[in-house]
Amino acid sequence: MPQGGSPFRDEMPQEPMSTPSPAPQQPQAQQPPQPPQKKRAGRDLRSAIGVGLGLGVVIVASLFIWKAAFVGVIAVAVVVGLWELTSRLEERKGIKAPLVPLAVGGAAMVVAGYVRGPEGAWVAMALTALAVLVWRMTEPPEGYLKDVTAGVFAAFYVPFLATFVALMLTADDGPQRVLTFLLLTVVSDTGAYAVGWRFGKHKLAPKISPGKTREGLLGAIAFAMVAGVLCMTLLVDGGTWWQGVLLGLAVAASATLGDLGESMIKRDLGIKDMGTLLPGHGGIMDRLDSLLPTAPVVWLMLVIFVGSA
Structure with missing residues (x-):
């Protein structure tokens, strides 16, 4: 028998087994790039605006009537x-x-x-x-x-x-003074929200209120200063534009500190809102947070600027 031959003549030599080559993969279709997601507010803005307008009507009506x-x-x-x-x-x-x-x-x-x-x-x-x-x-x-x-x-x-x-x-022009106080505080909060939502990148106090930014604070100051000039020259008897600038700056500072102060309390308590009475806003205390510390600041500055009568 020849060397390396098969012991059985009818047995055909087997072909070595080859590993099947993998099927060529079809190129995956590239997904179109997703457009950047727009920032969304954390609250129901429609409810917040409606409740805010309703409160504004009650406040202004009682204030001037x-x-x-x-x-x-x-x-x-x-x-x-x-x-x-x-x-x-x-x-x-x-x-x-x-x-x-x-x-x-x-x-x-x-x-x-x-x-x-x-x-x-x-x-x-x-x-x-x-x-x-x-x-x-x-x-x-x-x-x-x-x-x-x-x-x-x-x-x-x-x-x-x-x-x-x-x-x-x-005071004789008491309703105008109170309206100035309310407008400046609301405008300060609105400026902080609008500018911070659009341009905010640098956190102001991340351990207390992660949503607040330095850019938002600058927006609050700018908005409040402009509103201060308008209110002091148009609403408050004897007011001047430079007093409005200083008043707006003070309101932006006190409103921001007041907001941070209540945020500190809520963080210590482990809650998001103080209540649920006002849809889109939380509770009454969640609306008073920036108003309460701002009230003595505005009262004092108006007494210094134009007197208490």
């Missing part, structure tokens, strides 16, 4: 704001700031400021703090210190700061 009615609007906003704040403190931190003395004292504080001026506001603030201390004594002593501390803080933060709006109203 009957001053006492506007004082009532302030008092109602204060009581609702205190209810929201104390409710969130109890839900998230177990802090029971007494609502009854806060609500009664807060409303009285606003009325006292309108009727008796700054002295009346200070006396009402002191009495409200005392009422908080006494009211809390009716419950067990555990947690007393944190409850009354939160109560005194709430009394100062909401009704006492809101009292400066009532103080503005006591």
Whole structure:
């Protein structure tokens, strides 16, 4: 048998097995580039605008028709704001700031400021703090210190700061002063939102409010300064354009700090909004955040610029 032959003559030598070559892949069709997604606001803008316009009508109507009615609007906003704040403190931190003395004292504080001026506001603030201390004594002593501390803080933060709006109203051109205060604060917030939404890249305070940017702050300052010039020359008796510039700058700063301050409180509580009363806005406190610290700033600057009468 020849070397390397097959032992069986009818057996044909087998061809070596070859690995099948992979089928050629069809080139994938390239997906057209997706257009960049537009930034969207985090809230329902349609509801927010509708609620904002409704509140504006109520405020302006009460402001210019009957001053006492506007004082009532302030008092109602204060009581609702205190209810929201104390409710969130109890839900998230177990802090029971007494609502009854806060609500009664807060409303009285606003009325006292309108009727008796700054002295009346200070006396009402002191009495409200005392009422908080006494009211809390009716419950067990555990947690007393944190409850009354939160109560005194709430009394100062909401009704006492809101009292400066009532103080503005006591002047002869009080409705114009209050309208100036409201317009400047709203315009500042709007400028910060519009410029920050369109051009914002550099975070202002990322650990407190990630949505706020330095560009938005510059927008707030620019918008508020322009609005300040218009309001001081067209609305406030004896006002000048340079006073409007300074007033707008101060409002932009105080409104931004107020917004950051409430953001700090909400971040500590672990919540997004203080309430759900106003569709598209959150709660009353979510609308008062920039107004409350701005009220004493505007009141003081108007007193310096044009007097308190």
